[in-house]
């Protein structure tokens with residue numbers, strides 16, 4: 305009995321070596337795999353059939369790529385795009401092949417252009433201040449679905465600000481990157497390849513809410529990316545009220561993992577702290593945080609919360625935020641405020657999708 309053909313795969317899921325292996329299986333030389341990779345990853349081509357490849361590769365594309373064939377491209381269409389009034393933040397809701405929608409943000413501040421991408425549809429971590437957390441988990445994104453978001457952001461940047469390069473990437477959109485570890489690492493290998501999109505590993509930040517096994521795995525594997533850890537609470541009680549995942553990995557375990565990460569990699573850790581008025585912005589909390597992080601090479605990023613469902617943010621200009629920052633600086637931690645970017649485009653994670661769902665219901 306004939307077995308069913310394997311399900312189609314995305315060419316964007318594959319690193320160069322695997323594309324070369326696919327072509328080699330069809331008797332095509334590595335030289336052609338570089339041309340295919342360049343078209344896909346460096347040039348962001350969405351229609352391989354329109355390209356004048358050399359005949360062997362052109363034939364392979366005709367036979368193997370397209371609906372009903374062995375391979376497809378990840379080219380999610382935009383469901384919507386919004387941009388901030390200053391035009392520096394653009395947020396896209398992209399539709400994946402199964403109809404799931406995910407968010408991608410393009411930010412351009414101080415001459416630096418940064419893409420913020422999603423790693424899951426929904427999120428299982430359930431942070432109470434987060435619109436995505438309130439939606440629940442749907443599924444992991446494949447590597448190609450992560451790569452395609454970066455390609456989309458780059459395409460928009462090139463179209464709207466010719467000559468500008470996308471240099472930075474943060475994994476801070478929908479989802480917990482370390483809950484989707486293998487796909488994320490594979491996507492980052494593709495994205496950081498100098499032959500492809502070419503965003504250097506030191507310009508890529510993985511942001512986690514505290515998935516301890518993932519943090520230790522990053523360290524043990526020597527992954528070259530930056531690590532950002534969302535803390536939000538300075539003791540178990542404060543943190544677990546905001547981050548339910550901390551019931552699984554306690555604050556004590558998380559800080560121990562951060563110490564181990566620092567010892568193994570020698571790298572600085574970025575601690576993200578979403579300031580929520582009346583919840584975690586007091587001077588006592590700041591002093592506890594400084595004591596907690598003592599001895600870690602850490603940089604604290606204070607993020608005023610985008611207002612969402614019952615919580616208000618605390619900004620740098622407000623006395624509580626200023627005092628919080630001063631206490632950490634006095635304790636010797638570099639501590640900066642992240643601008644409240646794109647507040648008018650609902651650029652907190654999951655907020656655009658949440659808005660869309662609200663309007664549809």
Ligand code: SF4
Nearest residue numbers: 427429431434437479
């Ligand atoms: S803040 Fe991040 S980890 Fe927490 S629920 Fe939202 S997407 Fe998930």
